[in-house]
Amino acid sequence: MTVTEAINHRISRRKYLATPMSAEQLAKLSGLIEQYSEEENIRFELVSECESAFDGLSKSYGMFNGVNSCIALIKTGDDPTAVERLGYYGELLVLHATAMNLGTCWVAGTFSKKDLPLEITENEELMCLITIGNVPEKNSLKEKFFRGVTHRKSKTAQEMYTADKTPPAWFLAGMEAVVKAPSAVNKQPVMFSFKDGEVAAKVGDLSKTYSALDFGIAKLHFQFGAGGGSWAWGIGGTYTK
Numbered sequence: 001m002t003v004t005e006a007i008n009h010r011i012s013r014r015k016y017l018a019t020p021m022s023a024e025q026l027a028k029l030s031g032l033i034e035q036y037s038e039e040e041n042i043r044f045e046l047v048s049e050c051e052s053a054f055d056g057l058s059k060s061y062g063m064f065n066g067v068n069s070c071i072a073l074i075k076t077g078d079d080p081t082a083v084e085r086l087g088y089y090g091e092l093l094v095l096h097a098t099a100m101n102l103g104t105c106w107v108a109g110t111f112s113k114k115d116l117p118l119e120i121t122e123n124e125e126l127m128c129l130i131t132i133g134n135v136p137e138k139n140s141l142k143e144k145f146f147r148g149v150t151h152r153k154s155k156t157a158q159e160m161y162t163a164d165k166t167p168p169a170w171f172l173a174g175m176e177a178v179v180k181a182p183s184a185v186n187k188q189p190v191m192f193s194f195k196d197g198e199v200a201a202k203v204g205d206l207s208k209t210y211s212a213l214d215f216g217i218a219k220l221h222f223q224f225g226a227g228g229g230s231w232a233w234g235i236g237g238t239y240t241k
Contacts, residue, residue, distance in 0.1 A: 004224050006098035007177050013103030016066035016133040025100050029132075032096055033071065036089040042082055043074035044093065045118060050129075053116040063110055064131065070107075071130040072118055073213075081233035083209055086127055087216025088231075091181070094130060095224075103135030106182055108210060127209055154179060155188045163194040170226045170241065171199060177225025181218045184210035190218035199239035206235055 001009065021029075026046075033044040047070050054064040071093060073086045094104045107129045120126055157175035161167075171194055183189065189211055190203045201222070203215040219231045222239070229241045 001099045001101075003092075003095045003099050006095040007180050007221060007224060010094060010098045010104070010180070010182075011139075012105040012182065013135045013139070014064045014105055014131075015139075016064075016068065016103060016131070016135055018066065018068075019134045021069065021102065021133060025102065028100065029071075029093070029097065032093060036092070040085050040089060041076065041079070042086050042089070043072075043076050043124065044086075044090070045072040045074065046070075047072055047116065047118055047129075050116055050118075053111040053113070053129075054131075055115075064105075064107075067131050067133070069131070069133050071132055072116070073127045073130070074120065075125045075127050077123060080206070083127055083212035084206065084216040084219075084233055087213035088220045089216075090128075090130060090213070091217040091220045094182075095220075097132055102132055105131045106213075107131055108184060108213075128213065154186065160188060160190070161192040161194065164196065165194075167194040174199075174222040174224075174226030177221040178218050181214075181221040183214040183217065187214075188218075190215055192218075192222065199241075200236050201231075201239070202235050 030046060033046055036042070037044050048068065050070045051067050054067045071090070073090050075082045075086065094106075097104050111129060113126060118126070157172065157179050160178060161175055175192065178190070178192065179188075190201055192199065192201050201215070201219055203211045206212050206215065223229055223231065226241065229239055231237055231239050
C-alpha cells in the first residue's frame with residue numbers, strides 16, 4: 001500500500017493489540033518523526049508505555065483499549081502556523097503508519113497529560129496525541145459504537161468548495177481526498193476555493209487548536225488527491241500545482 005492509497009484505508013482505531021510494532025516499523029516512524037521535526041521546527045515524539053494516560057473512565061471515557069504507543073504533537077515557539085503544520089505532518093505520519101498496516105487515532109482531549117511519560121519545556125505546548133500500534137483486523141463492537149457516536153454524516157466534496165467555473169479534474173480529485181480527511185467530531189470545517197485558476201483554503205478561526213489541526217490535515221489530503229503540489233501556510237494560503 002502506498003501513502004496515497006492509505007487515504008482510502010485510514011479509519012480511526014481505538015482498540016490495540018499487545019503485539020509490539022516491528023523493528024522495521026519503529027525505525028521508519030522514528031526516521032520520519034526526526035525528519036519532520038527538524039525540517040519544520042515543530043516537535044513530534046514517539047512515546048512508549050503511554051497506556052496510563054488512557055486508563056480509566058475519567059480519562060478516556062472507555063474509548064481506548066490496549067494503547068501502548070502514541071505520537072505526541074508539540075508546538076514549539078510562537079509561530080502562528082505551527083499547529084497547522086503539526087496537523088499536516090501529523091496526518092502524513094498517520095498515512096505512513098496506515099501504509100504499514102498500523103492503526104492510528106487522533107486524540108485531542110480524552111487522555112491524561114499528567115500521566116503521559118513525556119517532558120515538555122516552558123516554551124512548548126502539547127497539542128494532541130496520535131495513538132498508534134497493531135490492531136485487530138476488524139473494528140470491535142465498541143469501536144463501531146463510538147464511531148457512530150462521534151461521527152456525523154460527512155459533507156460532500158461540493159459542500160466544501162466554491163468555484164467561479166467548472167474546476168479541473170485534479171482539483172475535484174483533491175476535494176474527494178479532503179472528504180476522507182479526519183477532523184474534530186467530523187465537522188470538516190475547511191473550505192477550499194477555485195477562482196481565476198487559483199486554489200486557496202480557509203478555516204473559521206486558526207487560533208483554535210482543533211481548527212488549525214484540521215486545516216493542516218485537509219491541506220495534506222487535497223495535495224495527495226490532486227497528484228502533488230505544495231501549499232503556502234496560513235489562511236488564504238494558495239496551492240501550487
